[in-house]
Structures are given as C-alpha cells and as structure tokens.
Amino acid sequence: MAKHIFVTGGVVSSLGKGLTSASVGMLLEKRGLSVRMQKLDPYLNVDPGTMSPYQHGEVYVLDDGSETDLDLGHYERFTSGPLTRDSNYTTGQIYLSVIEKERRGEFLGKTVQVIPHVTGEIQQCIARLAETKDSSGRKPDVVITEIGGTVGDIESLPFMEAIRQFALTAGKGNCLFMHLTLVPYLKAARELKTKPTQHSVGLLRQIGIQPDILVCRCEQPIGRDDREKIALFCNVPVDAVIEERDKDFSIYEVPLSLVENRLDAQICERLGLDTPEPNLDDWHDLLNRLRRPDHEISIAVVGKYAEHRDAYKSIYESIDHAGIHHKAQIRIGRIRSEDVEAEGPERLLSGYDGVLVPGGFGERGIEGKVQAIRWARERGVPFFGICLGMQCAVVEYGRDVIGLENAHSTEFDKDTPHPVICLLDEQRDVTDKGGTMRLGAQPAVLAEGSLIASCYGKEEVSERHRHRYEFNNQYRQQYEANGMRFGGTSPDGKLVEAVEIPGHPWFLAVQYHPEFKSKPIAAQPLFAGFVGAAVAHRKRRNERAAQPADSHQPNETQHVG
Numbered sequence: 186m187a188k189h190i191f192v193t194g195g196v197v198s199s200l201g202k203g204l205t206s207a208s209v210g211m212l213l214e215k216r217g218l219s220v221r222m223q224k225l226d227p228y229l230n231v232d233p234g235t236m237s238p239y240q241h242g243e244v245y246v247l248d249d250g251s252e253t254d255l256d257l258g259h260y261e262r263f264t265s266g267p268l269t270r271d272s273n274y275t276t277g278q279i280y281l282s283v284i285e286k287e288r289r290g291e292f293l294g295k296t297v298q299v300i301p302h303v304t305g306e307i308q309q310c311i312a313r314l315a316e317t318k319d320s321s322g323r324k325p326d327v328v329i330t331e332i333g334g335t336v337g338d339i340e341s342l343p344f345m346e347a348i349r350q351f352a353l354t355a356g357k358g359n360c361l362f363m364h365l366t367l368v369p370y371l372k373a374a375r376e377l378k379t380k381p382t383q384h385s386v387g388l389l390r391q392i393g394i395q396p397d398i399l400v401c402r403c404e405q406p407i408g409r410d411d412r413e414k415i416a417l418f419c420n421v422p423v424d425a426v427i428e429e430r431d432k433d434f435s436i437y438e439v440p441l442s443l444v445e446n447r448l449d450a451q452i453c454e455r456l457g458l459d460t461p462e463p464n465l466d467d468w469h470d471l472l473n474r475l476r477r478p479d480h481e482i483s484i485a486v487v488g489k490y491a492e493h494r495d496a497y498k499s500i501y502e503s504i505d506h507a508g509i510h511h512k513a514q515i516r517i518g519r520i521r522s523e524d525v526e527a528e529g530p531e532r533l534l535s536g537y538d539g540v541l542v543p544g545g546f547g548e549r550g551i552e553g554k555v556q557a558i559r560w561a562r563e564r565g566v567p568f569f570g571i572c573l574g575m576q577c578a579v580v581e582y583g584r585d586v587i588g589l590e591n592a593h594s595t596e597f598d599k600d601t602p603h604p605v606i607c608l609l610d611e612q613r614d615v616t617d618k619g620g621t622m623r624l625g626a627q628p629a630v631l632a633e634g635s636l637i638a639s640c641y642g643k644e645e646v647s648e649r650h651r652h653r654y655e656f657n658n659q660y661r662q663q664y665e666a667n668g669m670r671f672g673g674t675s676p677d678g679k680l681v682e683a684v685e686i687p688g689h690p691w692f693l694a695v696q697y698h699p700e701f702k703s704k705p706i707a708a709q710p711l712f713a714g715f716v717g718a719a720v721a722h723r724k725r726r727n728e729r730a731a732q733p734a735d736s737h738q739p740n741e742t743q744h745v746g
Contacts, residue, residue, distance in 0.1 A: 187221075187315040187324065188456045189360045191348045192331040193394075195385025196367040200402050201439075203256030205365055205429065206331045207263035208440040212449040213327055214264055215463030221314050221325040222260035224253070224273045225307065226333040227340035231277040238545075242495030246649045246701055247272070250625030256331065258499050262704050263440070266325065271314045276340060279306050299343055307347035308354070326458070336364075337388045349393045361455055364389060364396035365429075368403040368411070377405060379415050386419040397455055398425045398448070406430065425451065435475055437705055440468060467706050471509055478514035482716070482723045485537040487557040489545040491519040500543050500571070503703035507716035510708035515716065522553030530560035537566065538726070539691075539719035544572030544652070544698065548597045555581045562692060567718035569711065570694025572652050575684060576606045578694040579656060579664075582686075587667045589660075596654050607657045609680075623650040627675070627697065629682040635672035636685045636693055640714035646673075648682075648697040655696070656681035691718030 190209065194202045203224070210220045233241045234252035245258045253273040261268055283306050287297050315328045332348065334341040352360040366382040382401065389396060399421055401407060407415075407428045416423040427446045432438045443449065444465065453460050484504055490496035501517060508515040520533055522542075534540060540561040542554050554577040561568035562581070570578045576594055583592035583605045591598075594606035626647045631638040638644050658679065665671065673683030673695070686692040695711065703709035708716075 186355070186359060188327045188458065189311070189315070189351070189355060190327060190329045190363060190452065190456075191352075191360065192329065192363050192365065193336055193345070193389065193396075194332075194334070194365045195336045195388070196381040198335050200365050200367060201429075202331050202333075202365050203254075203259045204436055204439055205400055205443075206256070206329050207259040208443055209363075209449065209452065210260065210266070210327075210329050211263040211440055212444060212463055213452070213460075214266070215465060216449065216453065216458075216460035218326040218458065218460060219266065219319065219323050220264055221266045221317065221328045222257070222264060222268065222272060223311065223314050223328065223330045224256050224260075224333060225310070225330060225344050226254055226273065226275045227338060227344060228275055228333075229277045229280075229340075230275055231281060232273075232275060238490045238496035239493050242493070243498050244651065245499065246624060246651045246698060248626040248647075248649065252624070252651070254333070255495060255498050258502070258701070261701075262502060267317075267319055269317070271310065271317060274307070274310050276343070279303060279310070279343075282306055300346060303343050304347040304350055307344055308351045311348075311351055327456070336385055336392075342392070345389075345392045345394065352394075358455075358457055361398070361452060362389075362394055362396045363398045363400060363452075365400045365402065368401045368407060368415075370403065370405045377403065377407060377411050379411055379418070382415055383418045390420075395420060397421065398427060398451060400427045400429050400443075400448070402429050402431070404431050427451075435472065437468070437471055437475070441465065441472070471705055474509045474512050478508070478512050480511065480513040480720045480723065481516070482508075482513055482538040482719045483516040483518060483536065484539045484541060484716070484719060485518040485520050485534050485557075486541045486543060487520045487522050487525060487534075487554055488543045489522055489547070489550045491521045494519070497543050499698075499700035499703070500541070502705075503700040503709050503712045504541070504716065506703045506705050506708040507712040509705060510713050511716055511720055513716060513720055520557075522550030522557065525553035525557050526550065530556045534560055534566075538723045539567040539569065539715060541569045541715070542571070542574030542577060542694075544574060546573075551577065551597055555584075559585055562686065562689065565690050565722075567691035567715060567722055568689075568693070569691075569715040571700065572696060572698060575694035575696050576654060576656075578684060578692075579605050579669075582664065582667075582669055582684075583660065586669075587663055589663075594654055603660070605657050605660050606654050608653065609655050622653050625649055629673045629697070630676050630678075631673045631683070632671065635670060635683075636687075636691070636714075637672040637683045637695070637711070640693075640710045642710070645676075648695070648699055649701045650697045652696065656684075690722065691715065 192206045194200050213220050232252045233244050242255045244252045245255050247268050251270040332344050366385050368377050370377050412426045415426050427448050558578050558581045583589040589603040592603035592605045593601035595604045627650050628647050631644045670685050672685045683695045699709045699711045
C-alpha cells in the first residue's frame with residue numbers, strides 16, 4: 186500500500202506548509218518515488234472559486250477544471266505527479282457529500298454525526314488518492330496530505346481526528362506525521378523561544394496525534410540546546426527537529442535546505458523506503474542562474490489586486506521562471522490599475538521593459554488596464570495580456586485603432602454600441618442555470634508563422650481556462666483588416682484564444698492562463714518569450730543611452746497599429 190505523510194501546522198498561519206510539502210514531494214520524486222499531493226482545507230466554501238482574492242489569493246485551476254487552493258500551484262511547480270479534483274477537498278465539499286448520502290438514504294436511518302460519518306468521508310478522500318494511477322499506470326508510493334489551518338482551530342478538528350483514525354487503520358510504519366511550527370526570536374531577550382512549539386505539539390497530542398518530525402520555521406539558527414529542549418518536551422528524537430530558516434533570496438532554496446537537514450532521508454527511514462540519494466544537479470543549476478544573472482530588467486504587472494501578492498501568485502512565479510531561463514534578474518512592479526486611471530500610464534510605467542496585464546473579474550480598474558495597454562502598444566514596449574488582459578487589449582485596439590467608439594465588453598457595459606467582448610449565444614442559453622464558465626484544459630490551434638506559434642515551437646497546444654466572456658466573432662474581419670492577427674483559436678475556429686500585432690516588438694495576449702503550467706526548471710514558453718523580448722528592449726534602451734547626444738538617435742516612441 187502507499188505510504189502517507191500528513192503535514193500539519195501550528196502557532197501561526199502562513200508558515201509555508203504548502204511550500205514545505207511541495208519541497209518534500211520533489212525530494213522524494215528525486216529519490217525515484219511516485220508521489221501524489223493533496224490539500225484538505227477547513228473552510229466551508231465548496232471551493233475557492235467564489236472567494237475574493239483579498240481573502241484567499243489566486244484560484245488555481247487544474248486540467249480537469251477544478252478550482253483549487255493556491256498551494257496546489259506549489260505542488261505542480263515542484264512535483265510531476267498529476268493533480269485532479271481529488272487533490273483538494275474543503276469542509277464544504279465533505280459536508281455536502283455526507284448530506285447528499287443522507288438524503289439518498291445511504292446511512293440506513295442512522296444518526297449522521299461528525300464521528301464516524303464526516304471523519305469517514307475525509308478518510309475516503311485520502312484513500313481514493315492513493316488508488317489513482319498516473320499516465321503510465323503507476324500508483325503512488327507516497328501520498329502527502331496537507332491539512333490547512335492551524336492546530337487548535339475548531340474548523341480543522343474533524344480533519345485532525347480523521348488522520349488520527351487513518352493512521353490506526355493503515356498500520357504502524359505506513360503513516361508519518363510532520364508538524365510545521367514556529368520558533369520565534371525575541372530581539373529584546375536575544376534568544377529563541379521554544380514555548381510556542383511546545384504548546385502547539387501539546388494541542389496535537391491532546392487530539393491523539395504524536396508528530397514524528399518537527400519542521401521549525403525560524404529567523405535565527407536553532408542551537409543544540411534548543412533542539413534538545415524541543416525534542417524533550419515534544420517527545421521526538423533530537424534529529425527529528427528540523428531547522429527551516431527563512432530564505433531571503435529565493436523560495437527555491439527550501440528543498441536544498443531540507444536536504445542539508447536530512448529531512449528526506451529521515452522520512453524514508455521512518456517509512457521503510459529504500460531509495461537512492463536524490464540527484465539535485467538541476468536544482469543547483471537553477472539557483473546558480475538566480476545568483477549570477479546576465480541581465481537586469483523590470484516588468485510592470487498592472488492588475489486589480491496588485492497590492493495583494495498572493496492574488497497573482499502564479500503570474501509572479503512564472504515571470505521568475507522565465508527570468509531563470511534567460512539568466513535575468515527581474516524587478517516586478519506591482520501597479521494598481523486604478524492608480525493608472527488616476528495618475529496616467531506615463532508616470533507609472535515609464536522605465537519598465539515590459540507590461541503584463543493579468544486576469545480578474547469586475548469593472549473596477551478596467552480603464553486603467555486599457556490605458557496601460559495603449560501606452561505599451563504605442564511605445565513599442567513588450568506587452569503580454571492574460572485572460573481579461575486579452576479582452577482589454579481587444580477593447581483598446583477597437584477604440585483607438587479601428588475607431589469603434591465606446592467599444593467594450595458586455596460584462597462591464599451591457600449597452601455598448603460595439604460589444605467586441607461578449608457572452609456567446611450558447612452561454613446566454615444557460616445563464617439562468619449557471620455553468621457559463623470555461624474551466625480547465627482546452628485545446629488551441631496556432632496560426633502558422635504567428636508569434637505565439639514561434640514561442641511554443643508547435644501549432645497545437647492545451648492550456649487552462651477560467652473565464653466567461655469571449656471575443657465577438659462579428660468583429661473579426663474588422664480587426665484583421667486593421668492589423669490585428671488572431672494567432673490562436675479553438676480547433677473549430679469559433680473561439681479566439683490569442684491576438685497579436687505584427688510589427689510590434691512583442692505584443693501578445695491570450696484568453697487562457699498560461700501561468701498555471703510554468704515550472705522553475707521549465708519556464709512556460711509565452712512567459713519565456715515575453716521576458717526575452719523585455720531583455721531585448723532593455724538592451725536597445727541601453728544602446729540608445731550610450732549614443733552621443735548629437736548622433737540623431739531615433740525617438741524611443743514607436744507607434745504601432
């Protein structure tokens with residue numbers, strides 16, 4: 186049977202359970218094991234699809250259309266095991282399933298209770314993932330299940346009880362409990378404090394869970410005395426107290442730090458897994474590229490939720506991956522689209538080597554995105570639009586180049602005279618029933634000789650979607666006649682997947698979300714193309730700046746379209 190690792194967190198939230206779990210998964214894969222990752226979230230929402238980015242951060246979308254927690258992005262970026270709707274469950278989903286079974290009479294008239302019915306449902310979700318097969322037909326050797334929230338939260342109690350019961354059923358040696366905790370440093374006292382960790386583990390033990398390994402987040406190194414103190418009061422061996430110090434340079438240092446502390450070796454020993462030492466040459470090369478860049482550039486991300494870093498988590502990671510690919514150090518400017526409306530794009534965007542406009546929902550800040558796109562288009566600055574970013578690019582081009590006065594999306598202006606973005610007829614038919622969202626992996630055919638096809642190096646791709654509104658095909662001929670190219674469509678040609686402007690240094694926008702398929706050692710092709718164009722743009726700027734003042738250098742502004 187598969188081995189199981191349960192990851193819990195204590196003391197405070199946001200300790201990085203997802204990143205630590207993903208790092209462990211990667212290290213076990215490097216040892217030749219097949220790994221599946223899973224997140225159990227204690228909130229009552231059925232999924233994060235309707236939650237505000239300010240509350241939850243980005244919604245991460247899987248190939249099968251599941252809207253999931255952003256930690257699954259860490260899982261995919263670090264590991265290669267497939268993720269499906271079985272990889273993320275919420276309290277809402279668990280209770281919904283139990284209630285539906287009760288309504289169907291599956292409990293045969295019994296009183297439905299948290300124990301054993303809710304905890305039993307949770308255990309079934311864990312066991313189900315252990316039975317899934319990858320594309321080669323292989324079942325997982327190890328399943329890593331992260332429990333969201335912090336030990337002591339009332340919401341997480343059913344999950345804690347469920348994994349306690351699961352370990353009893355699975356048998357000794359088949360389950361391992363890893364607890365992530367905080368060891369704070371008090372500057373006034375000039376010492377680390379172990380008491381929060383002791384209390385956190387005490388709460389776990391009251392539930393009936395004895396952690397096997399403690400991963401201790403800290404700002405300062407944990408000395409031998411403190412390690413022994415933690416081990417004694419938490420009832421774990423000293424070598425099971427793993428230091429995980431804050432990483433100021435890059436999150437991609439975390440796996441190597443864990444290897445130095447022998448976390449992966451201890452996991453294998455405790456679970457009886459006979460594996461070779463991991464080969465981490467590619468990870469060392471990745472960090473060398475980060476530490477020794479050949480270029481320095483700046484990218485402006487103009488979004489509605491720019492002040493909340495996690496709202497565009499995968500976007501920022503994908504830009505970093507492309508920077509690693511090009512050995513470029515990238516400064517990312519997080520610019521609120523509403524500020525562009527108030528202050529103008531020239532003041533906020535001058536000096537950037539590329540402009541990226543990401544997705545979002547709702548009318549707020551739309552005109553700021555449109556202004557930013559116009560600024561990038563007219564000045565020949567590399568531009569990349571994603572989802573709503575593509576729709577705004579279509580609106581901007583229609584208004585300013587084609588002359589479609591007040592062109593807009595019907596999402597924001599139902600009475601616009603030129604609905605260049607709208608719901609398609611088949612979507613309107615199901616509006617009352619819901620289900621208008623295009624979710625998950627969808628194929629796209631790329632035009633021969635297009636910029637987007639050159640980035641991918643092929644003419645058919647599959648990418649993940651999360652949107653409702655589409656380009657209005659009634660305007661297609663007008664756009665093509667005025668210089669905009671449709672670089673990608675659905676296989677039947679009915680849905681526009683990508684637009685670009687020939688003659689511009691790099692202007693590309695896509696309806697889907699390519700950021701969900703980027704990895705640190707395999708940059709997503711469109712992000713790699715965008716960052717490469719930004720590097721070239723910076724070189725041109727530097728060359729112009731180096732020319733003598735009387736050399737009659739051309740004006741930097743390049744009006745395109």
